[in-house]
Amino acid sequence: MTVTTAPEPALRRGVTGPGFFALAFGTIVGSAWMVLMGEWVSPAGPGGAVLAFMGMTLLMVPIAAAYAELVARVPRAGAEFVFVERAFGRWPGFVTGWFLTLYFIGIAAFEGLALSWFLENLFPALAGQTPLYTLLGKPVSAMDLGVGLTGAIVMTWLNASGATVAVGFQKVVTFAFLAASALLVVIGFAQGDPANWHPLFESAQGRSFGGGMFVMLGVAGMWLAGFQTAASAVEERAPGTSFTTVARAMMGAVAVAAIFYSLIILASASLIPWHDLNSGALPVAAAFDHALAGGVATKGILLVAMASLLKTWNAMHLSATRVILAQARAGILPATLAHIDARTGAPRRAALLVGLCTCLGVLAGRGAIGPIISMGTMCTTAIAALALFALMRLRATDSSGEKPAFLLPGGKPLLATIAIGATIVATAAIATPFGISAGMPVEIWLMLGWLAVGVALVTGRHVMTRPQNPPPQGEDVP
Template identity: 25%
Template sequence: MDRTDVVRRRKLQKTLKPSWVFAIALGSSVGWGAFILPGDWIKDSGPLGAIIGLLIGALLMMVIASSYGVMIKKFPVSGGGFTYAFIAAGKVWAFICGWFLSLGYISIVALNASAFTLLLKFLMPGLMKTHYLYTIAGWDVYMPEVLIASFLILLFAFINTTGANISGRIQFYFSVLLVGGVVLLGLFTFGFAEQPLENIKPYFSGKQSILTSILVIVAIAPWAYVGFDNVPQAAEEFRFSPRKATMLIVASLFTSFLIYAIMIGLTSWTFPEMAGNSNLWPTGDIVFLSLGRVGLVIMSIAIIMGIFTGLNGFYMSSSRLLFSMARARALPNLFRKIEKKKKTPIWGIWFVALITLPMPWFGRQALTWIVDMSSTGVSVAYLFTCLAAFKVLAWKAEPAGREVAPVKKALSLIGIIASIAFLLLLLIPVSPAALSAPSYILLLCWGIGGGIFYMAMKKRYNSLTQEETEYYMLGKTIESEVMETKKDVHESPLIINGASMTKG
């Protein structure tokens, strides 16, 4: 291979502030589901069962987030799970992880676009339910929803091409409106209810045991909180120390849980008889009945901000993942091209738009099958991230020069176990959170497609030496990282009698 090509390793511009990265994680984690699904969760598990399940899920995600923090600090580059799978298990597993993760990110872009049309169907049914086209899997498809979803997909593609500083700043403003709207709704409905704490009863669903009620919600944690893992995709663009990444991710997860808890609370403590009914959107009905049109406007703004932050955040993460895979030669060169002035992976962004534009035509039900199936890919990324962190950390000082961090290493081990548990809950047919039959079929088809694509890219992907692959993925070789760790350990300054000395 021409060594001058190695020197020209493409890099992204460092423009993202800590507050923007926090907003990327928070806004990507909290989407339409926090506002649309509380009624379903209460019906399945009860208010307290749903809140406990989401709290446990958030804590497990925080454990996994500690592994992301370890890897971001050591390797602040784009790629996330794809890069970490390479460190943990090599190039083949990196490709598998990247293949499934890319589908997860891209399909969530389309799902957020369709969620906006779902909100409009509730607010303006007369407009949205015109120009009927056809029905797919029981879902009626209308022309307005296709056109509006397509417009949003193109709009956020354009926003992301303007540079990470623009999309990051917008993400922050959207997130402020999102959090502000949820807090106002929670306070107003709590004050409106006569006996809010009494209204929450019964705390759990009577259809099943308390444990099952909680586990059903814990199982959706990878979906409910997916988005915090967008942070490592943006790590190469941090304009601050990567050491802050763990704190930002944990803070975003805790804030995400509070938003979920408030929305479940107001759905149950305002009009308890409506909380688990079969209406299309009980939460929306409850807000309208208690706070009128003003409440519905506040809630609509919060939902729109949740949708927009999801669109923006997953455009950023999916395009960076494609860029990282192309830089490692797992995808064609087109995806590693960077816009000269804005330093954005422009063709990766427009590819995401191109792939997602047909999705609204298939109806929301078919799209949810894809997203449910892609939750498997996200869980696989969690697993490899924890494996990579476990690999690069050490229980105690050793000649290999790995960082000694027994607590973090123990957390990575817990993260491995949690990730495997999430995968089992999704993949074992008898599990209460098992994928639906269509999702299983789509998962198999996507896997077969990945195998075919890998065979086509195998020669190119394997044309790089191990050292060159490490350089393209990580910006340095793993050996150099070990040497830096040894240097940190053995050359940390000591002050003796006022003079600076070094160990060894």
């Protein structure tokens, strides 16, 4: 007797253009701008920082367009994992998906740890608690665990409720953040003095202006990445939402992020001499407090930064859930993780797993923040470069003669150029920890351990046998 099982229901479709923009922009712009302003203006001055962000947009916008062509060719949840698996096969796909999972979950844990730190700055009475334990050289308090674990539970609930709920939350927070940011910029320019920008182009790090600009271009490339999360939700496009709309959302998110960074740099640097932005843990808040007495600015900016953090966390959780779903569909992870809840149309089991892993990351405490950021930078830059080579491969092997619904303009020369640019950025990101560490960087050991766990898991599951009941296919373009 042959027993057949019903195919899994499809992911519920309901994400529109504003939702894709909110996912992309919400991941690009987190809370780093508040903490790292001094590191942005030091290499080449405020003018150099603005030039770097606007110049790097010329690379990142075409990369976003290349991703739009990829999602048009492979319109499935899982983003880079499904692109690479389709182009190069299952083992390259496995490595891509496994490290993509590490990146998404690691950054989600980072957001939980950062949220606790922001709350301590907003309410100083919460700081100074007796640590519960020490890990990776940093104390871990009940505040860290309470905030991080509660946030992980909330994000898990949002994403287990379906893309409509999670992306709806994303849109509200993202557009509220943009409105608050516009107000900050207006205050900065109204209360500040452009004379504080001078010298507009100068390195404060003892290097030449050209050397500072080279550093800042790498920084700008890193902080304009993140639009890729929108690709994770392509299978959940609302009916009538075209691939061109998805492309415009991702490219627009990069451009708006670059404009935001540039304006907040100039607004902050107009309030106090820009060399002073190198001091203090929260330089942007310090600059605005100079214009608005009483600490009102610090509290307001902290609230804005916390809202920004939440949207990044939500987007990372959603993306991690979809890449786990995609790996389960391909037979790399247990098939049970490919389950779609019939009521919500969401990959609920995958969302719960992401929540659990985020909680484990939060337990590592603030000592894990440095390695998480370093691993995330290496993963996302290397995988972005690999995705562009996957697009080259898919173009070369496409024998259908049909053009995808969206095509990167510029032909082979543009694709080759941005692939080379992305490879240079990835190489710099991977080399950086080796230049800082005296021996083998701890993040490299962690990544090798993560890879070993993944290989053991996969080989233990009958060497990547595909599931007997693959996900419903229907049309190739959902």
